[in-house]
Amino acid sequence: MQLHIPKEDNTETRELRGLFEKQLKELYWAEDVMTGMLEDIILQSFSKDLVSVLQNHLKETAGHITRLETIFSAIGIDAERQPYEAVQCLIKEVGNFIAVTRQGVVRDAGIIAVLQKIKHYEIACYGTMRAYAIALREENVVLLLEQTLQEEKGADLLLSSIAESHINTEAADKEI
Ligand SMILES: [Fe+2]
Numbered sequence: 691m692q693l694h695i696p697k698e699d700n701t702e703t704r705e706l707r708g709l710f711e712k713q714l715k716e717l718y719w720a721e722d723v724m725t726g727m728l729e730d731i732i733l734q735s736f737s738k739d740l741v742s743v744l745q746n747h748l749k750e751t752a753g754h755i756t757r758l759e760t761i762f763s764a765i766g767i768d769a770e771r772q773p774y775e776a777v778q779c780l781i782k783e784v785g786n787f788i789a790v791t792r793q794g795v796v797r798d799a800g801i802i803a804v805l806q807k808i809k810h811y812e813i814a815c816y817g818t819m820r821a822y823a824i825a826l827r828e829e830n831v832v833l834l835l836e837q838t839l840q841e842e843k844g845a846d847l848l849l850s851s852i853a854e855s856h857i858n859t860e861a862a863d864k865e866i
Pocket of ligand 1: 721724751812842
């Protein structure tokens with residue numbers, strides 16, 4: 691498949707600052723939809739350790755939203771949400787998967803797989819935003835981005851450890 695580059699004059703992203711602001715708005719949107727998604731997924735999950743990690747991450751996600759609001763205010767722009775299509779597709783994927791599975795370890799394994807894809811998106815974005823903040827000399831927001839980045843990495847590691855410690859092996863013996 692070839693890369694399609696639309697012929698648009700998008701003045702918003704001519705500078706690194708524009709890219710920084712745009713991606714912060716996408717993260718703000720993603721954290722918001724993650725909140726609703728985590729609330730739903732907690733109800734659909736089966737394994738106690740998974741439910742506990744998701745409940746804890748739901749609380750962390752509220753903190754991520756607050757940090758982004760602090761960042762918007764610190765860099766002097768309005769807090770706005772901008773939808774991000776790739777995350778929209780992943781949210782759709784988890785909904786579709788839940789629709790064709792029963793509550794149990796197979797569904798848990800699928801939920802973890804999609805959540806980790808979203809975590810990796812967030813890890814990439816927060817890492818990039820931290821680097822942009824340094825380049826743009828927005829030193830006062832670097833630590834906030836770093837804190838969220840570490841929490842996203844922590845959630846990803848916990849999901850891996852739950853999957854690898856028992857969910858995947860238990861799911862391997864089950865049918866969807
Ligand atoms: Fe987050």
